[in-house]
Amino acid sequence: MGKAVVVTRSRGARLILLGPPGAGKGTQATLLAEHLGVPHVSTGEILRSEVSRGSELGARAKQFMDKGELVPDQVMLGIVRERLQQPDCAKGFILDGFPRSIPQADGLEAIVPATTKASTVVSLDVPAVEVIRRLSGRRTCRSCGTMFHETSEPPAQAGVCDRCGGALYQRADDREEIIRARLEVYRNETEPLLAHYRKRSVLREIDGTGSSAEVFQRAIAAVADGGA
Numbered sequence: 234m235g236k237a238v239v240v241t242r243s244r245g246a247r248l249i250l251l252g253p254p255g256a257g258k259g260t261q262a263t264l265l266a267e268h269l270g271v272p273h274v275s276t277g278e279i280l281r282s283e284v285s286r287g288s289e290l291g292a293r294a295k296q297f298m299d300k301g302e303l304v305p306d307q308v309m310l311g312i313v314r315e316r317l318q319q320p321d322c323a324k325g326f327i328l329d330g331f332p333r334s335i336p337q338a339d340g341l342e343a344i345v346p347a348t349t350k351a352s353t354v355v356s357l358d359v360p361a362v363e364v365i366r367r368l369s370g371r372r373t374c375r376s377c378g379t380m381f382h383e384t385s386e387p388p389a390q391a392g393v394c395d396r397c398g399g400a401l402y403q404r405a406d407d408r409e410e411i412i413r414a415r416l417e418v419y420r421n422e423t424e425p426l427l428a429h430y431r432k433r434s435v436l437r438e439i440d441g442t443g444s445s446a447e448v449f450q451r452a453i454a455a456v457a458d459g460g461a
Contacts, residue, residue: 246271246325246456249332251426252357254406254415255364256441257448261357262329264449265456271325274316276309299405301414303333303422310340317345334422335429354430355455357441357448361416369409372401 246269250258259275266273280298283291290312294304303309313331316322332338359367370383372392376399381388388395405411430436437455441448 246327247352248325248327248456249354249430250327250329250357251354251423251430252441253359253361253364253419253423254412255368256357256359257445258329258357260445261355261448261452262327264445265452266327268453269325269327269456271327272319272321273327273329274313274322274331276312276328276330279312279316280304299411301406301411301418303418306334306336306340309333309337310344313341314344332426333419335425338426338429352435353456354426354436355452356427356436356438357452358438359441363442364416365409365412368407368412371403371407373404373407374399374401376400 246265248265250262250265252258259277262273262275280291280294284295284298285291290308293308297304309331313328317326328341332341367382370385372381372383372388373379374381374394374397377394377397379394379396380386381394381401388401392401393399394401406415427436427438437458439448439451439455
């Protein structure tokens with residue numbers, strides 16, 4: 234691996250992470266948020282929390298999530314608007330899971346103050362076969378939400394969470410047929426965003442395969458190049 238790239242916290246960061254489901258956006262967003270000192274805003278986590286709470290929003294979203302479909306734009310825009318208005322996002326943020334379509338990107342530009350608009354978009358490139366391997370083997374703890382993988386990160390005892398002893402299960406959207414549906418949605422709805430942001434000269438595309446540390450160094454280099 235080459236020399237590590239360091240990006241300081243002083244300027245803040247306004248980032249969007251793109252990539253197919255299973256590309257590792259959540260992992261990289263967490264690492265980048267810690268490194269840059271800005272909040273990681275995951276719309277997926279927000280939605281899953283609402284589903285878990287049994288809220289009206291969660292019930293609406295679950296109908297789409299269980300089929301591998303995108304949650305309607307207006308629902309997502311409302312979630313993002315509310316989150317980005319919180320004080321901790323004033324100096325920057327990392328958006329993970331949003332936008333996922335051109336209308337969502339246009340909506341984001343309309344709801345976010347000009348001073349906090351995303352200045353760099355990092356896209357993680359991961360082949361479909363690797364996405365399917367990653368997601369179909371993923372298991373999640375029902376109690377604490379910790380994730381494991383049947384082959385790459387298995388629990389010490391099959392079906393049992395190492396952290397809290399809770400039962401592990403396969404999320405509905407991690408079944409192979411749903412993963413393929415999600416990839417098709419990504420190709421049709423989200424891939425056009427690459428051209429959208431490329432035209433604006435804010436897109437940085439990186440290889441999303443390899444270890445988390447390797448991908449993180451590529452992401453940091455992309456952020457430095459983008460001037461975020």
